[in-house]
Amino acid sequence: MGFFTDTSVCIGCKACEVACKEWNEVPEDGLEWLGTSHDNSGGLGADTWRHVAFIEQRKPVGDHAPNFQRDGDFRWLMASDVCKHCTHAACLDVCPTGAIFRTEFGTVVVQEDVCNGCGYCVPACPYGVLDKREDDGRIFKCTLCYDRLEVGQEPACAKACPTDSIQFGELDELRHRAAGRVEHLHEAGVVEARLYGEDPDDGVGGDGAFFLLLDEPEVYGLPPDPVVTTRDLPRMWKHVGLAAGALVAGVVASFAGARR
Numbered sequence: 001m002g003f004f005t006d007t008s009v010c011i012g013c014k015a016c017e018v019a020c021k022e023w024n025e026v027p028e029d030g031l032e033w034l035g036t037s038h039d040n041s042g043g044l045g046a047d048t049w050r051h052v053a054f055i056e057q058r059k060p061v062g063d064h065a066p067n068f069q070r071d072g073d074f075r076w077l078m079a080s081d082v083c084k085h086c087t088h089a090a091c092l093d094v095c096p097t098g099a100i101f102r103t104e105f106g107t108v109v110v111q112e113d114v115c116n117g118c119g120y121c122v123p124a125c126p127y128g129v130l131d132k133r134e135d136d137g138r139i140f141k142c143t144l145c146y147d148r149l150e151v152g153q154e155p156a157c158a159k160a161c162p163t164d165s166i167q168f169g170e171l172d173e174l175r176h177r178a179a180g181r182v183e184h185l186h187e188a189g190v191v192e193a194r195l196y197g198e199d200p201d202d203g204v205g206g207d208g209a210f211f212l213l214l215d216e217p218e219v220y221g222l223p224p225d226p227v228v229t230t231r232d233l234p235r236m237w238k239h240v241g242l243a244a245g246a247l248v249a250g251v252v253a254s255f256a257g258a259r260r
Contacts, residue, residue, distance in 0.1 A: 001105040001149065002208035003158065003166060004174040005080055006181060007220075008193065010165040012038065012052055012078040019160035020050040023145065027133075037076070043221065044081055046133040046140040050157050051081045055219060079220050080157070080166060083108070083129045083142035084197060085208030086228065091121035091130055093230040099139075106171070107144040107208055115139050126204065126226040144208070171208065178212055190214065196222060203227030 020026060029047035033040055037054035044051050055077040085107045092100045092108055099114035100121060110121075110130075117137040121130045130141050145155035153159070158168040167174060175198050185193040192214050197207030203226050217224045 001107065001144070001169065002085060002171045002174060002210070003082060003144070003155075003168055004178050004198075004210060004212070005082070006165050006167065006178070006212045007077065007079040008181075008185060008190070008212060008214055009163045010052070010078040010080055011163055012054055012076070013162060014052050015160040015162060016050045016080050016157035016166055017041070017048075017052055019156040020142075023148070023156035024049065024143070026140075044083070044129050044131070044141075046131040046136075049082065049140075049142040053077075053079045053081060053220060055079070055215075057215075057219075077214055077219065079211065079213070080161075081220070081222075082157070082209050083144075084127055084204070084210075085142075085144060086126075087200065087205030087208065088228040088230075089204075090124040090126065090229040093228075094120040094124045096120065103146055103149075105144070105146075105149050107146065107149075109143045109146050110139055110141055112138060112140070124229050126223060126229055171206075175210075178210070181212060185212075 021028075026049055027047045029041055029045065031040055034042050037056050039052070039054050041048045041051050057075050057077065087106075089100070089102070089108045092102060096118060097114055097116050099111045099116070101109060101111065103109055115138040117132060117139065119132055119139065121139055122132065124130075130139050132138065133140050145153075145157075148155060154168045158166045167177070178195055178198060182193050182195060194213055195210060196213050196217050197204075197210035200206035205228070211220075211222075213220060213222075
């Protein structure tokens, strides 16, 4: 299960941010404007599990382009970001306590009562999603409302979204729906439309939360080609093992030579 976020119909209402905080009891994270359009949270963090970005651009606007506020050559791109719930999750790989686990829905969840706050998962995430709550010491992120999924309900953010920009369901069905949406936008002249994170063959095995974007990923603050940071661990440990074996063999040979 996962999310498909269609940014072409996001209106920046922040209903998803509010619903996420209310349901999951996520603390308030600042109500001051940051000087970056109508953004007051800045990005994902321990106290921001959904973040609505407002990206202002001086760029010509097509007649049929959705989600663009026409004012000469000015437009807004709006997008609700969230944890990607990677198929190959580096955060899960490096967690020493088992606090991070994969649920029966394929999502990735941090267990608050098991997390020891070591922070290994923070740099491991290729998207920079995981974050430590400073007054608490533990790591927090989106759970894709695991408690709601267990009783057959959709996540709070998707439930609250008034335009169905955030859609929840089975990933295969969402990917099919997303491909059709991109094709429709291309036919309407929005040639910039593209999917991000939907490919199971990408560097993280496909995201459990993927997006339809109207510009390059970097414009939205997303890495263009994310790769699971633990990808090379097996090869690294193999080299470590070979080096350790050579070291032990050298020590044994030294002792044997000394005895002779």
